[in-house]
Amino acid sequence: MRNQSPDIKRRLRVVTDRAATRTQLSDVDQPAKHIDTRSSGWPEKLFHSFKVLLGNHRTMGDANAPINPFAPSGIPSNQTLGSMPVDGKEVLFRLEHVGRRFGVGEVVIEALRDIDLTVYAGELLIVLGPSGSGKTTLLNLLGGLDRPTSGKVYFRNRELTALTDMQLTVYRRHHVGVVFQFFHLVPNLTAKENVQLSAELVPRPLDPDAVLAWLGLADRADHFPSQLSGGEQQRVAIARALVKDPEVLLCDEPTGALDFTSAKKILGLLCQLKEKWHKTVVLITHNPAIAVIGDRILRLRSGEIVDIQANPHPLPAEEISW
Numbered sequence: 009m010r011n012q013s014p015d016i017k018r019r020l021r022v023v024t025d026r027a028a029t030r031t032q033l034s035d036v037d038q039p040a041k042h043i044d045t046r047s048s049g050w051p052e053k054l055f056h057s058f059k060v061l062l063g064n065h066r067t068m069g070d071a072n073a074p075i076n077p078f079a080p081s082g083i084p085s086n087q088t089l090g091s092m093p094v095d096g097k098e099v100l101f102r103l104e105h106v107g108r109r110f111g112v113g114e115v116v117i118e119a120l121r122d123i124d125l126t127v128y129a130g131e132l133l134i135v136l137g138p139s140g141s142g143k144t145t146l147l148n149l150l151g152g153l154d155r156p157t158s159g160k161v162y163f164r165n166r167e168l169t170a171l172t173d174m175q176l177t178v179y180r181r182h183h184v185g186v187v188f189q190f191f192h193l194v195p196n197l198t199a200k201e202n203v204q205l206s207a208e209l210v211p212r213p214l215d216p217d218a219v220l221a222w223l224g225l226a227d228r229a230d231h232f233p234s235q236l237s238g239g240e241q242q243r244v245a246i247a248r249a250l251v252k253d254p255e256v257l258l259c260d261e262p263t264g265a266l267d268f269t270s271a272k273k274i275l276g277l278l279c280q281l282k283e284k285w286h287k288t289v290v291l292i293t294h295n296p297a298i299a300v301i302g303d304r305i306l307r308l309r310s311g312e313i314v315d316i317q318a319n320p321h322p323l324p325a326e327e328i329s330w
């Protein structure tokens with residue numbers, strides 16, 4: 009698989025060069041508004057997509073730093089990272105008095121205010137809240153895609169808020185998988201190549217074929233995204249996140265663009281990721297009907313946590329409806 013890497017990279021360059029001539033980039037539109045870049049002529053949106061999905065970006069702060077996915081990580085392995093158990097449960101994330109403000113002209117938006125939160129390893133945490141309540145902002149902080157303007161974020165015993173930009177990139181690449189509402193697949197790569205591209209970034213990826221097969225996509229591996237249904241594209245996006253074998257999957261409205269049947273299938277897979285693969289899953293949704301599949305349900309309003317509810321008997325995804 010690894011010897012295909014130069015080919016994939018060459019094809020990726022072809023894709024981006026083609027994309028540079030396009031005026032419509034809606035298929036790669038994505039929300040990394042906060043990261044400053046030197047995009048060297050690449051379409052800004054496409055460049056942002058690769059940075060967020062694959063974690064191989066440079067930021068203004070370390071634009072001359074070498075990019076080497078196998079360089080010693082700013083984040084040590086999970087064995088050395090450790091974590092303090094709370095109530096007998098292993099802690100994956102801890103947020104202390106976290107705030108995130110955005111200044112737009114003279115207007116200051118407090119997207120998150122004084123958030124104290126613990127995310128436990130192996131749980132499915134549902135984040136509910138109306139539009140603008142701070143859900144994506146929270147997810148971006150967990151994923152190392154953004155930094156808070158106040159407070160501290162810990163991943164296990166490591167303070168993410170104290171990492172350099174390069175260390176944060178390494179954290180994102182090795183420990184986090186992100187799934188978005190609109191998939192953000194590279195349009196000119198097949199399903200398998202999209203997954204391989206992600207696998208190339210970590211030293212010990214899972215087998216792309218096995219991951220695709222697990223997601224029911226074995227016979228779709230050679231299809232391009234435009235030849236796949238929405239639900240299939242989202243499964244490829246999950247495969248791409250999963251192939252890095254991250255500890256946590258951060259999902260921002262992953263079923264928001266899907267029909268009921270496809271959405272339930274995706275939710276079922278996310279539940280299995282927790283149950284069979286022991287992944288931690290943070291799932292953002294507008295849809296309160298989905299909340300019952302979670303181990304805990306966090307409700308945000310105007311940047312504040314209004315409620316965190318334990319759900320000792322999560323329902324299987326097949327049993328929910330809306």
Ligand SMILES: Nc1ncnc2c1ncn2[C@@H]1O[C@H](COP(=O)(O)OP(=O)(O)OP(=O)(O)O)[C@@H](O)[C@H]1O
Nearest residue numbers: 041042110112117119138139140141142143144145
């Ligand atoms: N980069 C940014 N610059 C300025 N304001 C921002 C930025 N990102 C988010 N915001 C603002 O922060 C608030 C929270 O945004 P966020 O995207 O987290 O909401 P959300 O709960 O994910 O909403 P939705 O359900 O619509 O996706 C909103 O008022 C939003 O306009």
Ligand SMILES: [Mg+2]
Nearest residue numbers: 143144145260
């Ligand atoms: Mg959002």
